Amino acid sequence: MYQVDAFTDHIFGGNPAAVCPLKEWLDTETMQKIAMENNLSETAFFVPKLDYFEIRWFTPKVEINLAGHPTLATSWVIFNELKYQKDRIKFISPLSGELNIEKKGDLIEMDFPTNKPEPISVPENVAKALGKEPVEVLNARDLLVVYKTQADIENIKPDFGMLEEIDTFGIIITAPGNDCDFVSRFFAPRAGINEDPVTGSAHTILIPYWAEKLGKNNLSAIQLSERIGKLGCEYHGDRVKISGTARLFMKGEIFI
Numbered sequence: 001m002y003q004v005d006a007f008t009d010h011i012f013g014g015n016p017a018a019v020c021p022l023k024e025w026l027d028t029e030t031m032q033k034i035a036m037e038n039n040l041s042e043t044a045f046f047v048p049k050l051d052y053f054e055i056r057w058f059t060p061k062v063e064i065n066l067a068g069h070p071t072l073a074t075s076w077v078i079f080n081e082l083k084y085q086k087d088r089i090k091f092i093s094p095l096s097g098e099l100n101i102e103k104k105g106d107l108i109e110m111d112f113p114t115n116k117p118e119p120i121s122v123p124e125n126v127a128k129a130l131g132k133e134p135v136e137v138l139n140a141r142d143l144l145v146v147y148k149t150q151a152d153i154e155n156i157k158p159d160f161g162m163l164e165e166i167d168t169f170g171i172i173i174t175a176p177g178n179d180c181d182f183v184s185r186f187f188a189p190r191a192g193i194n195e196d197p198v199t200g201s202a203h204t205i206l207i208p209y210w211a212e213k214l215g216k217n218n219l220s221a222i223q224l225s226e227r228i229g230k231l232g233c234e235y236h237g238d239r240v241k242i243s244g245t246a247r248l249f250m251k252g253e254i255f256i
Contacts, residue, residue, distance in 0.1 A: 002081060002251045003040070004073035007198040007229035007244040009106075014229045015198035016249060017070035018043040019077045025054075028063065034254060036060045041193045044070035046078075052090040053078070055099075061192035064169075065095035065141070068110065068200010068242055069229075075101045075108050076246040107232070109243040114235075115140045115204040129162035130173065140205045142170040142186075150178050153185055153224055164189040172202045174209075181219040181233075182210045198229025203242050211235035 001020050008014025018038040020031075022045055035043035035058035044067065046055045055074060057067035071091065078084045089101040100111040117138035126145060127133045132152060138144040143166070147153060153175050163171055170188035177183040184206055186199040196202075203221060210233075211217050217236070223229040232243035 001038075001254050002073070002077045003249045004076050004246050005249055006069035006072040006076070006246045007200070007223070007231055008227070008247060009245045011247045011249050013227050014244070014246070015069040015196065015225075015227065016040050017073035019070065019074045020045045020254070021077070021082070022047045030256065031056065032058055032063065034058075034256070041196045042067045042070040044074045046074055046091070049092075052092050055091045055093050056095075059188070059191040059193055061190075063095075064191065064201075066093070066112065066201045066204070068112070068203065069198050071099065071101070071110055072108055072200060072244055072246055075103075075110070076248070079103050079108070081248070081251070104243075106245050107243050108246065109232075109241055110200065111239055111241055112201075112204050114208050114238050114240050116208045117144045117205050123166070125162060125166055126171070129159045129166065130156050130171075131159070132156060134173075138209065139168075142172050142188075142202060142205060143168045144205055144209060145171060145173045146209075147173060147175040149175050150183050150224070153183050156185065158187055158195075160187070160189045160194045163187055170196075170199075170202065172199075172205060174206055177220075177222055180222045181214060181216070182206065183222050183224050185224055195225060197225040197227040198223045198231070200231070200242050200244075203231060203233060204240050207233045207235050207240040207242075
């Protein structure tokens with residue numbers, strides 16, 4: 001197993017993910033127990049095939065359909081630890097289909113499907129759980145809750161018990177950034193993650209929103225967790241590209 005800090009250029013930054021290379025798939029219950037034991041926001045498992053890799057992702061509580069930072073971490077392991085000789089990786093996910101990765105020097109670029117959010121009326125429990133009335137709320141896989149300023153995002157103190165009662169996988173809060181195009185934070189107490197440090201999959205929702213709002217397809221983003229994550233973002237209609245760097249924190253063996 002490898003533990004890699006994703007969307008950062010130094011250890012103790014970005015978002016830590018566990019990466020478990022397999023020769024063949026373990027049963028789902030065992031993978032879920034490993035993810036629970038790791039107690040990181042996500043653990044990725046992958047199996048090499050002839051010209052691609054199968055990949056699955058687990059939080060401590062559930063298997064999820066798409067995860068960005070553990071995909072970045074897995075790609076880093078394949079390129080750097082497993083000495084993969086090509087600059088492109090093709091992942092196949094049973095829940096998200098084909099995901100293409102490209103190595104560009106120290107940068108790893110991920111090509112993901114767009115998850116465009118649609119406006120909804122502001123749910124009363126969302127504003128109450130976040131402690132501040134938003135400008136607007138949209139819905140995709142996660143709720144996208146929009147505020148006016150970066151200071152709003154920095155000062156939100158969620159009631160995680162109330163957030164856990166909201167019928168959604170996660171809650172993204174976002175606003176224009178001071179030193180980048182947009183900032184965000186991500187909460188998913190239902191999946192066992194109160195606040196995720198850097199969330200690649202949330203940016204499949206954030207990128208189309210801000211691309212349309214700002215009128216530009218190349219964007220810079222910062223996730224304002226305690227660990228801070230920096231992401232390069234491109235909007236391509238039904239696909240988005242999310243890029244970042246990663247660093248190895250540790251490697252070891254799991255005994256089961």
